[in-house]
Amino acid sequence: MTEISDAEIEKHLASLIGPVGEPVTALVEFGAVRKMALAIGDLDPIHFDEAAAKARGYRGIVAPWPLLWLYFFTCTEYEHDFPFGKATVHGQDEYEFHEPMIVGDRITVTTAITEARLKHGRVGRLGQVVSERRFVNQDGALCAVLKTTLFRR
Amino acid sequence: MLKVKTIEPEERWFEDFREGQEFPVVTKGPMMVGHQVRWAGACDNYESEFHHDEYVAKAQGLPGIILSGPLMASYLLTAVTQWLGRHARLVRFFDQNRGPTMPRDMAHLHGKVRRTYEQDGRCLVELECWITNQRGEVTTPGSALAELPRRPGGGR
Numbered sequence: 530m531t532e533i534s535d536a537e538i539e540k541h542l543a544s545l546i547g548p549v550g551e552p553v554t555a556l557v558e559f560g561a562v563r564k565m566a567l568a569i570g571d572l573d574p575i576h577f578d579e580a581a582a583k584a585r586g587y588r589g590i591v592a593p594w595p596l597l598w599l600y601f602f603t604c605t606e607y608e609h610d611f612p613f614g615k616a617t618v619h620g621q622d623e624y625e626f627h628e629p630m631i632v633g634d635r636i637t638v639t640t641a642i643t644e645a646r647l648k649h650g651r652v653g654r655l656g657q658v659v660s661e662r663r664f665v666n667q668d669g670a671l672c673a674v675l676k677t678t679l680f681r682r
Numbered sequence: 683m684l685k686v687k688t689i690e691p692e693e694r695w696f697e698d699f700r701e702g703q704e705f706p707v708v709t710k711g712p713m714m715v716g717h718q719v720r721w722a723g724a725c726d727n728y729e730s731e732f733h734h735d736e737y738v739a740k741a742q743g744l745p746g747i748i749l750s751g752p753l754m755a756s757y758l759l760t761a762v763t764q765w766l767g768r769h770a771r772l773v774r775f776f777d778q779n780r781g782p783t784m785p786r787d788m789a790h791l792h793g794k795v796r797r798t799y800e801q802d803g804r805c806l807v808e809l810e811c812w813i814t815n816q817r818g819e820v821t822t823p824g825s826a827l828a829e830l831p832r833r834p835g836g837g838r
Contacts, residue, residue: 561724563683563686564723564724565724565725566686567686567720567724568717568720568721568723568724568753568756569721569724569753569756569757569759569760570710570757570760571760571763572686572687572688572689573688573689573690573691573763573764573768574688574689574690576688577686577688578688581688581690585768593756593760594759594772594775595724595752595755595756595759595760596724598724598725598727598752598756599724599725599726601725602725602726602727602729603725603726603727607729618779619751619752619779620778620779621776621777621778621779622751622752622755622776622777623774623775623776624759624772624774624775624776625773625774626771626772626773626774626775
């Protein structure tokens with residue numbers, strides 16, 4: 530079998546740039562907030578108790594920011610197989626936070642591939658693919674942006 | 683549902699932070715497969731079998747189960763929110779999955795203030811944060827930016 534050429538890889542990577550799938554909306558559920566807060570050991574009462582959250586100036590029970598990963602996995606496509614290389618590594622994540630996500634909010638997630646390039650590293654070819662997910666609430670307020678970088682070796 | 687015993691972060695203000703200030707190290711672990719399984723449940727994601735099945739992990743050429751990078755980053759992010767106190771609002775967070783965390787590894791969460799500054803009327807604290815394992819290897823370098831209010835009435 531002939532190995533895929535650099536030009537073919539670059540063509541494939543370029544074809545990935547742009548929106549991925551349709552926007553998907555999810556309800557921020559109390560059970561999901563509680564489960565995530567316990568999984569990451571965040572025992573701040575704003576994640577469990579409405580009165581405590583309101584006393585701190587929030588509209589209601591606050592989702593810990595790592596709840597973004599629930600919507601990442603259940604609302605968006607996570608493509609990590611590529612026609613070259615052997616393994617995909619989840620390299621890094623960059624988060625921007627804006628309006629807090631509150632229990633009862635409806636969060637719409639949109640996904641796009643914003644960067645996809647081929648590099649030549651010390652150990653050979655390295656594909657770098659950056660996907661961006663934007664999380665917007667029912668009022669149109671931006672809650673968060675999550676940029677995930679995958680490396681394909 | 684049983685009531686969770688909550689712990690409110692300390693009350694801290696912008697004036698409480700200075701460049702070079704180090705935070706108390708938070709130690710998690712030994713990390714177990716159960717931590718990963720609980721994370722998988724919270725994310726409703728069980729797709730990557732190597733995160734919870736040693737047989738699959740080894741068949742894929744890995745030394746064993748690797749805990750999820752975003753799980754470790756989430757511990758670090760949580761430590762940042764606790765260090766900065768109840769009034770802080772996170773603005774940005776960054777992390778890199780540099781080295782694996784495996785079952786029975788320790789995770790020591792570190793943080794240090796890089797700078798404090800004001801911009802467009804906002805009081806900001808920038809910090810670097812990272813996780814080391816029991817061998818002192820940095821598995822997860824990261825950084826964060828948070829906004830804090832000034833202490834009411836001024837002064838320290």
